[in-house]
Amino acid sequence: MKVAIVKYNAGNIYSVVHSMKRLGVEPVVTDDVPTLRSADRVLFPGQGEARQAIGYLREHGLDEVIRSLTQPVLGICIGQQLMCRHSEEGDTDCLGIFPVDVLKFRPTRHEDKVPHMGWNMINSTAAGNFVDNSFVYFVHSFYVPVCEFTTAVTDYIVPFSAALHRDNFYATQFHPEKSGAVGEEILRKFIENP
């Protein structure tokens, strides 16, 4: 099993590397196109700002590469948002794998704090394969609205896409690598049988 993690200017990729090692997989962190294309699985994780991240990916030709990958690809957090059509963060055109626009949380009540940070519940849609009411770990200020590709929904300020799936592309807004046993199981499924 060859797992490649897309190397770009987004932070906190180490935790994803460690999560793979805990599953017995030794991932490569790379921006080398042949390595990315030949991997069995590609992870596209990270924390960061959309405009800077997309700028870096374009500069390095990685936007086209990610879009054209044919093996199972999993975007995490900012990775999920970058796989959408457009992000309100920095008014940024993104990769367009999921034809939906990323919006900023607009809280109306004091107790709805932004960023949405901490453990919240996911519920599977009919298209999804998640365990209902399991808690996973989120850190984000922008969200993907529920759309036809949504596979899990979380309700915070508004119901939003906690996970997406289209063809060989998978994505989660939450951090499976930081979501305890539940997250580990999600990553295991992606590696063994997406």
Place this chain on the structure above:
Amino acid sequence: MLAKRIIPCLDVKDGETVKGTNFVNLRSAGDPVELGKLYSDQGADELAFLDITASHEGRKTFTNMVSRVAATVNIPFTVGGGIGELKDVDRLLNAGADKVSVNSAALRRPELIDEITNHFGSQVCVVAIDARQDESGRWTCYLNGGRIPTDRSLFEWAHEAQERGAGEILFTSMNHDGVKAGFANEALRRLSDELCIPIIASGGAGCMEHFRDTFLLGHSDAALAASVFHFGEIGIPELKHYLKSEGITIRL
């Protein structure tokens, strides 16, 4: 609903946990990595590691420990203690920490908060505040683990920290710390109701009801404790089941 968080805190000196523990099933009760893993397996929502080493050599040991925690634990963790400048933050985040907590250095030089959040984002920056309430009811911030008083008020400083980009406030009441009679819920409630970032309650946990009270009365988003967990006085699974039975949103 966002779950309320339970955060065990481990004091670390020269790579070893300082307070003793009752956990007989650990190979080395003094190994913070193993203890952290145990808490994580028991359902802790987050971990905090506080470096109380002063020496340069100890710092290096702590950074190595952070890397080992990152490799072992699959929940978020915060590290603090002795963070004075951006390069300390860079070193600890690079070692795999999810968040850093800053305390005295930020009080002395508040721009540190701006620097951290501009470089790494608000979500990594926890501002820890140690404060004491005097007879007149005023809450004053202290430096160096509660040894040196300042003229800053708790609420004024917490607001400034938020303005500068802090992602969370970790408030320890020196009046309540170690007393085991409950958290400083009145002050916590005021912080939580005035600020729009999460508030972590610290200092005063003695029994399970104290956790319930800080969530319901103190409006805290998370509760941090050390000795009640380390000495096995409160088990995390029991605590979380209890809180859920009290109607609090909790991850089980």
